[in-house]
Amino acid sequence: MKVLIRADASSSIGIGHTARCLTLAQALRAQGAQVSFACCLLDGHRRVAIEQAGFEVFAWRQPKHLPGIEHWAADIAALRAVLPANAGFDWVIVDHYALDARWEQAARAFARRIAVIDDLADRDHAADLLLDQNFGASEARYATRLTAACRRLLGPRYALVRPAFQGPAITPPPQARRVLVSFGGFDVAGMLPRTLQALAGLEGLQVTCIAGLGSAQGEELVRLCAGREGWELHDYVDDMPARMAAADLFIGAAGGTTWERAALGLPSLCVSVADNQRGAAEAMARAGMHLYLGDAEQVDVPALRQAIALLLGNQGLRQSFAERSRSLVDGRGAQRVAVALLGEHLVLRPARTEDARLLFDGRDAPEVRRRSQQGQALHWPEHQAWLAATLADRQRLLLIAESADGPVGSVRYDRLPGQRARVSLYLFAGRFGLGWGRALLARGEACARQRWPDLLAIEAQVLPDNQASLQLFAGAGFVQSPCSFERVFQE
Incomplete structure (x- = not known):
């Protein structure tokens, strides 16, 4: 996955934009992304520091006018001039108070998706994802600034802090x-x-x-x-x-x-x-x-x-x-933002016999058992027998999710009568609280519907005190009933 970050530093605007973008770039790189920067070389720029951190910089000299809302087209032209011919990125991330929706829409010539880092909520955006890490960030601040489809990452839970x-x-x-x-x-x-x-x-x-x-x-x-x-x-x-x-x-x-x-x-x-x-x-x-x-x-x-x-x-x-x-502020915000950006690239594959220990250790973790419908400790012989039966069952789909830095979690679908299926999932150690569950559900649903094209709905059972899972399924479009969630597909 390729990411381009548009951010500047200068003696007047400071180094905050490039500093926080460097933190995000390092989190993205740790997840396997190839990250580059695009910078105007203002007085006090940070090109050397960015390159010393190991990132390519596409740069242009300071124009006669300073970057500003009215000069967005000139900024796009300058960016186009320094990028390689036919350059393409999965994401362009822009952290710049002087660029708005017009620049973002034009930047789609370079990328499939646009992400914005903002603190001000003082201009319109044409973005697929917006990050405002400030304590006072709220949906209301951006109600008229974003499309309904834009995903919002709001508040210090997403603060870009170095490890x-x-x-x-x-x-x-x-x-x-x-x-x-x-x-x-x-x-x-x-x-x-x-x-x-x-x-x-x-x-x-x-x-x-x-x-x-x-x-x-x-x-x-x-x-x-x-x-x-x-x-x-x-x-x-x-x-x-x-x-x-x-x-x-x-x-x-x-x-x-x-x-x-x-x-x-x-x-x-x-x-x-x-x-x-x-x-x-x-x-x-x-x-x-x-x-x-x-x-x-x-x-x-x-x-x-x-x-x-x-x-x-x-x-x-x-x-x-x-x-x-x-x-x-737990310091893991950059990892959460990286997951939000990279989630669609999560790879799901069918489980295999050699995954037995991985699945056993993941499912037997105390945090997973505490949130499970069946919270008792696992036993290795029974687990091996269960996995063998599962892999042979055509009415069950067991998947392993992997990112560039290793396994993420497991998701299972059980076919039910009435063109329905039940989903259950868990994350492996070190993956909790970062947003991987959302990506796992989305990618898993695509696999389940490919396996069973006639599916009309997917349901999930969640313990009433499991707030993380309740929020996960509600945010993924599942509708809650007194005891369960379900997601009904529109024809």
């Missing part, structure tokens, strides 16, 4: 001492000097400041950090996960690092440095995920110092922020 941020929870100490400060790749709001001035008025702190790329306040930051024991100043670090894990408190913007520190449970003091950050920062504060001070232009040194002092000495508040953040 390195899926570490153990940080345990807040009684008195916080280690402070990490970062306002993104470019401190466009000039928050770093104010933050360091505020910290300078507090005793006994270890401070690490990440200035970003090409900081305009470089000399001032050096002066503020000079001679202070335990203070460090860096332009850039490549070990941010380790530095976050070692910190007691984070001070920064409501950008991409929001989800990284949430996944680690790092207590945070947040300031919004762009208009598009304000809504999400406020929603997260209401949800108890961090302390939010407001827009950068409204935050002065005394307010910063007072808020920092409050958090440093209040272990209970920091613990509350940490627990709430980790309950909402």
Whole structure:
């Protein structure tokens, strides 16, 4: 599967778009996809970083005009000029506030499907899938912006967080001492000097400041950090996960690092440095995920110092922020988005005798048995006999689902009277909670209807407390009765 990602970075828009797209690209590559980037080489572009991560970049020089809604056609023309002749992709993913439905419709010349990453809901989209990872994302925000057929991935469950941020929870100490400060790749709001001035008025702190790329306040930051024991100043670090894990408190913007520190449970003091950050920062504060001070232009040194002092000495508040953040962001969002994009390429094959151990271990897993109609532990001899009988039964279809990185799960169809079948499925270890069930159902249904062309309906039985399966079948178009689900095919 081939994917093209359209995203830019610059000293004015920051590096957030390319950073989160790199995270998604790595998740897609882990699932076997071939990923390339398309970028305009604006001042502060990240072409080298993308290529160092192992991805091909199709790039063009900055035009006289900056990319904007009114220049979508010029952007398409520039993209067409750098792509190989007859280039074709399964998906084009666009993460760009200056491109809208017109660009997306034109980009179908390069791809079968279009995915959009958005935070603003301020323009129309012509997409097959939309991702808004923000806490305040909702169906209502995009009600007039998308077609009904567009699949929505909304909220921090889909936050694009690198696997390195899926570490153990940080345990807040009684008195916080280690402070990490970062306002993104470019401190466009000039928050770093104010933050360091505020910290300078507090005793006994270890401070690490990440200035970003090409900081305009470089000399001032050096002066503020000079001679202070335990203070460090860096332009850039490549070990941010380790530095976050070692910190007691984070001070920064409501950008991409929001989800990284949430996944680690790092207590945070947040300031919004762009208009598009304000809504999400406020929603997260209401949800108890961090302390939010407001827009950068409204935050002065005394307010910063007072808020920092409050958090440093209040272990209970920091613990509350940490627990709430980790309950909402588990760090697996990029894998979920990758599954949503790649699900249609899931391969299903008939089960074989040599799959006996795979099926046994998958079905006997405690999490699977807990959600099964028959929850007792399996026994190996009986399982072998069951598999032999199943493979010989023409009224039963047992399938194994596989992705590029290995087996995903199993789905079984049992033929019933009245041109019906019953479906049951389970996922293998490590596949839970990522959205594979939806893909497994869709691909399995196609196989069942190919096996039995006269099928009129498929039913499923689900335990009433199995919320994951209830949501799965309802989302797949099954209609719930008091005890079961069924899906009736339209002639």
